[in-house]
Amino acid sequence: MKALEIGPGYGTFTVPASKIVGESGKIHALDIQPKVIKNLTAKIEKLGIKNIFPIVGDAYKLPFGDKIFDIVFMVAVLEEIPDRQRALAECKRVLKDGGLLCVGELFPDPDYPLMKTVIKECGKAGFVFEKKFGSWWHYLVRFKK
Ligand SMILES: C[S@@+](CC[C@H](N)C(=O)[O-])C[C@H]1O[C@@H](n2cnc3c(N)ncnc32)[C@H](O)[C@@H]1O
Numbered sequence: 001m002k003a004l005e006i007g008p009g010y011g012t013f014t015v016p017a018s019k020i021v022g023e024s025g026k027i028h029a030l031d032i033q034p035k036v037i038k039n040l041t042a043k044i045e046k047l048g049i050k051n052i053f054p055i056v057g058d059a060y061k062l063p064f065g066d067k068i069f070d071i072v073f074m075v076a077v078l079e080e081i082p083d084r085q086r087a088l089a090e091c092k093r094v095l096k097d098g099g100l101l102c103v104g105e106l107f108p109d110p111d112y113p114l115m116k117t118v119i120k121e122c123g124k125a126g127f128v129f130e131k132k133f134g135s136w137w138h139y140l141v142r143f144k145k
Contacts, residue, residue: 001021001025001026001070001071002025002026002028002068002069002070002071003017003021003025003026003027003028003069003070003071003072003073004027004028004029004030004062004064004069004071004072004073004091004094005017005027005028005029005030005072005073005074006030006031006059006072006073006074006077006087006091007030007031007032007059007074007075007076007077007080008029008030008031008036008040008054009031009036009040009076010036010039010040010043011029011040011043011044011052012075013073013075013104014027014029014040014044014052015043015044015047015049015052017073018044018049018051018052021051022051023050023051025051026051026053027051027052027053028053028055028064028069029052029053029054029055030054030055030056030057030059030062030063031054031056031057032056032057032058032059033056034056037054037055037056040052040054041054059077059081059087059090059091060081060083060086060087060090061090062090062091062093062094064094065094066093066094067093067094067095067096067097067099068094068096069094069095069096069099070095070096070099070100071095071099071100071101071102072091072094072095072099072100072101072102073100073101073102073103073104074102074103074104075103075104075105075106075140076104076105076106076109076111076112078103078105078113078118078121079105079109079111079112079113080111084121084125085121085124085125088101088121088122088125088127089125091125092125092126092127092145095145096145097145098144098145099144099145100130100142100143100144100145101122101127101142101143101144101145102140102141102142102143103118103122103140103141103143104139104140104141105118105138105139106137106138107136107137107138114136115132115136115139115141118141119132119141122141122143123143126145127143127144127145128143128144128145129141129142129143130142130143130144
């Protein structure tokens with residue numbers, strides 16, 4: 001499985017995801033802050049993880065070709081992006097047909113949106129709602145392209 005995480009931060013979800021995709025899978029971890037990517041790179045080197053590929057970049061202009069990822073995921077990121085439709089259009093572009101978009105949010109985050117807001121935004125971008133996990137204050141929503 002080839003996955004893209006947008007806004008990995010310190011890799012809280014990147015590292016477990018790298019174990020889920022296994023040695024034959026890849027996680028590309030893209031963040032707009034060079035310092036975040038520097039820290040994440042140091043962390044995965046220390047842990048000896050070989051299937052995470054950190055990269056500096058902007059969700060508005062993903063440095064990848066069309067239809068190459070099986071899944072794009074982000075946690076506590078979408079509401080930080082002012083033009084969410086622009087970012088979601090990029091997610092759609094890089095996802096394979098039938099690929100998955102997963103958006104997670106946590107209540108203590110200052111930008112935390114209600115789940116219905118995320119479902120509305122992703123639906124507007126053309127994603128099809130599939131399943132929700134968790135509760136109102138800590139959730140993950142899965143969509144299909
Ligand atoms: C609140 S942190 C979440 C970090 C991590 N996902 C977690 O849950 O621990 C949001 C992250 O999104 C990144 N980010 C914000 N806007 C972005 C954009 N336009 N493109 C890529 N990354 C972005 C930030 O630099 C930051 O690392």
